[in-house]
Amino acid sequence: MQTIDTLINARWVIPVEPDGLTLNHHSIAVHGGKIVEVLPTNDAAKKYHATETVDLKTHAVIPGLVNAHTHAAMSLFRGLADDLPLMDWLNNHIWPAEAKWVSPDFVRDGTELAIAEMLKSGTTCFSDMYFFPDVTARVCHDAGMRACIGLIMIDFPSAWAQNADEYLHKGLKLHDELRNSELISTAFAPHAPYTVSDAPFEKIRMYADELDIPIHMHVHETAQEVEASVKQHGMRPLARLAKLGLLGPRLIAVHMTQLLPEEIKLLAQDNVSVVHCPESNLKLASGFCPVHALTKAGVNVALGTDGAASNNNLDMLEEIRIAALLAKGASGDATAVPAHTALRMATLNGAKALGIEARTGSLTAGKAADITAIDLSAISSQPVYDPVSQIVYTATRDQVSDVWVNGKHLLAKHQLTGMDEAALREKAIEWHGKIKAS
Template structure:
């Protein structure tokens, strides 16, 4: 594990979106960062008087905001980007993805795929990711090398893969990886049963009990497609959410990905149980899975975060794209242009995402005492003008290409639009090598 080197310094920004308090923009403000955390927030002139000799980063044409939180990703699948487009979910999995995974997935595949995808995310302002895939220790090593914050899934499926032979093997390997990273301040672990259609009742009950014993979170794909639900009713006699409820899995330590096809009663069930939802608008569109009822979720009191899903079904790990798609899909699907305004979507991509991961007291907003996970976006471009509302611009105008600087734990990871580690040549080597292998 890498040992971070913290330095005390000040970031001065033309605009700041702190997320909390909600709905406000701070102009000409600064953050004092000390030992990797936010120690103070003040007007720029006050900061200069108070700390005249302190090292400072000046962002005169930028918006500074919390680092983005990606609540659902399969990052190593960056190596499968574009390998199987224009297919519905189950054909995509059975005909294109699962056969290639059975042949190619390994420790090195996951490490290098996660390094590639993690670098893409970090360059685009994503500082924390909830990632579930095989070989969790390889994922953790890649995030540690990048200096990112990550929650890594201990995947469980009821059939063998190159990673594990059975449920016991999945759990044993996942828990061993968790134990190896127990002292990390940036890398955490959660249980990741793939989906109700790939995990039995007995396995889900084991995961429920282990999660309770270890005070760990659970994250699962749920109600992603209409076919998933109709197949479940035919097979089990009940809808997948009702099955999880009967097994005692619903609670604040559970979050679900997608939740596209939900009744009003099911949304109330999620809200009452304080279950969070990872909304993946681009992946849902690309696989024609449907439009999740996010406006109703929010109105019901459910915490909703945003996710990219994997690059094999998106094909970008781009939270600016997810924010824009989330806002626009909610408006067009409800016929209400007022739903999911810009500040609310920014909150979904930061503090609400952190809440789903149980990290709301550590990241997701610019508040004193929290980790200095931050990103800066430049609006010093004629094509971004005129400029009236920073929150509106972040959702509807700029993209990840305008991210100039990123900090995790107060350590700079992107500077002036350049990822500081690893070098682009290394990433190109990784992608080229695996492209040749996967083609063959």
């Protein structure tokens, strides 16, 4: 028998790749942080001797969820300024609060809170865009969390950098420090076309080409953004990005609620990835991403929660369900975004957008053991005709029992193994007191 680190025996294994496949009574063999094999449980018992065996007799096991767009540290602003349109929310509430409170300590404590929430809801990788990305990267490393860290760029001075050159210099230095990390990758993260001018965009394009890393950006989030761009630049934001040479397979365009048919064709032609954040867009009344039209055109569409300040949670299972339902309602087509497609958007499509699909996003031999187990024995998930449909349309984050990242068991029987929930709660309460009193 072959000795391995972990053997996970499950009622269902949903590898995501190949598409639409559900494996009954299968096991995942894990060693050295990697998936060695996915095979029938009866065969696994004969072939492998594991240091740890986990029996999940009522569970569906899926690839760890990939949150392709968030601002993790903003968990500490959760509920600070609710029920407002985007620009009022940003200009009059969030940006003033950030100017006063964002610091390395704020980012550390907010990111720890976010990681705990994400792990407990089945997310094993997130793509972040925020200040002090070096702190976020360090917290992820210490927690054992996979992340794509955004190298933030914005025209305005902040506690992190004073001008475009300093943002870029610090970002390049951090990329260099992280380039050999197993868990952490990087992406340039210019905030949005309306907050970044042409010269920094041109430098980002040059360095992204040189370093072969993605460009993660809010694009076409609201009608107001598009109208302002036409007024200022004489063209829509996507046209401006095209003119600057930024459209291509490296671009991760987040939100995309305002799209013309010809722009959808352009995105497909240039292999741009789109990140759909349905809950945040609904809450801020930003509009509806045309997910069905994008997927029909062949655009890679992933899912993100956005930050907890505008969502107000980081629950990717909830995001999957709303994405599937909203696509049907917005398109008038009940076949738009079926359950298997929605799950793929939250796993392999997210990994592809971040440029790490060779590393994670599906339960495939040789990939990292980023794995989430969902208990489908709950009354609300019975009976189970199709486990993928039950995950998408009935499962809640309370049904996530176990999570592995890179083979490490970070959530075991609903309990975080490496983070102190009580301490995280106390820190959040302390920040609430300070921020509320200001």
